[in-house]
Amino acid sequence: MELRQIKYFIEVAKREHVTDAAHALHVAQSAVSRQIFNLEAELGVDLFIREGRTVKLTPIGRIFLEHMEQAIHVIDDATQVIEEYTDPERGTIHIGFPTSMATYILPTAISAFRERYPHVKFQLHQGSYNELKEAVVKGIVNMALLGPVPMNEKKLHGTILFTEKIVALLPANHPKAIASTVYLNDLREDGFVLFPEGFVLRDIIINGCQQIGFQPKISFEGEDIDAIKGLVSAGLGISLVPEITLVDCLPRATVKKQIIEPSISRTVGVIIPKERQLLPTERLFYTFLKEFFTRLEEFQY
Known part of the structure; x- marks a missing residue:
């Protein structure tokens, strides 16, 4: 053969x-x-x-x-190991990521890493939660950012980098727009804008609503976080989104509100294969990610 x-x-x-x-x-x-x-x-x-x-x-x-x-x-x-062996600071990192980490988490980490290692190249692979887990298992990529972090997978090792809150994104004319915080129960009569079935963020939100006894009414679905924010901005419903997706830009005609009772959050981290070693340059980035987000959390608190 x-x-x-x-x-x-x-x-x-x-x-x-x-x-x-x-x-x-x-x-x-x-x-x-x-x-x-x-x-x-x-x-x-x-x-x-x-x-x-x-x-x-x-x-x-x-x-x-x-x-x-x-x-x-x-x-x-x-082949890549041989190429990187003499200089891992010039290798290529293959990493997967979901849409919710495309606007802030991944670009921030890559930008900080390249300040230290300017010659490293990245090949990015975007996918859904389950697609990314499969990609790491199969070797399409050797690491992926995910939230929540799967911790009990047979072929994957998960490392939590930080925990982030899920917040309410409301149209500016919503009755609760002037409140400092909102109870999740206050939103039970609203139409929700969520990811389609099969997306883990959808499951997190639905589970949060079910905890306090209601099934959210889904008015619209969006394939990515920008589509969801746009639909809320147009007044077509409310949504619950990871707070970090609103760091750089709050959509026009919307407000962000902290949710209480229950507080909803997700872990965010990186997965790597249990049965394969990371390439030299990928090991550099993996170590950097753990150090970088530890320092970031310490700074925030």
């Missing part, structure tokens, strides 16, 4: 089309077909169901793809 065959196989599996894969690989279509045929012959199984030049993975092909993707990530990591 050759590395070239594996790369051709992954590209064809991803595109489900031999000609498209050949174009992406900048090789002849016949070369891709020949290498896939040789790979199947060596393995003694059919990896694809063929319909002309359109293909779909067989069940065993899907299993093989999962293992080969992990193998390629291991090979890429090994």
Whole structure:
């Protein structure tokens, strides 16, 4: 089995089309077909169901793809380790993040890190909570920022960097807009603007409401934090959002209010794989993150 065959196989599996894969690989279509045929012959199984030049993975092909993707990530990591060995301050960091950390947490950390290590490069991977956990397990990235931090995962190690409050974001004409704080129960008749199902922030908010005996009425859903803030700004509902997402900019025609009874919060931190070591440059950043947010919390208090 050759590395070239594996790369051709992954590209064809991803595109489900031999000609498209050949174009992406900048090789002849016949070369891709020949290498896939040789790979199947060596393995003694059919990896694809063929319909002309359109293909779909067989069940065993899907299993093989999962293992080969992990193998390629291991090979890429090994190559990068060699490149970074002599100078980890010039390597590349692959890190995942959710939308709620895109505007303040990640940019602040990267900016501070690059003041110390200006030649380090970053490759960023945005995704949902579960997508990012899977990406770290599979080796697509070796670390990801998440909130809340998963602490009991079999293949992941979680480190809490800080805990942040979830606050109410209200339209400026809301009856509670002039109050210094709001009880969560005061919002039970409002329409909520939340993330769609499958987003962990949605679950945190719904669980908080259920704690005091009501199911929030969802008026609108937004795919990212900016969409949610925009919908609240337009007066289409209220929302509960991580306080740090409002640090740089409070949307026009909105107010931020601390929530009491119950107070809602989430842990924020970083996950890394238990079964793989971080690359040298990634170890630098991982250590930096823990030190940076410890100092930040001490400064705030």
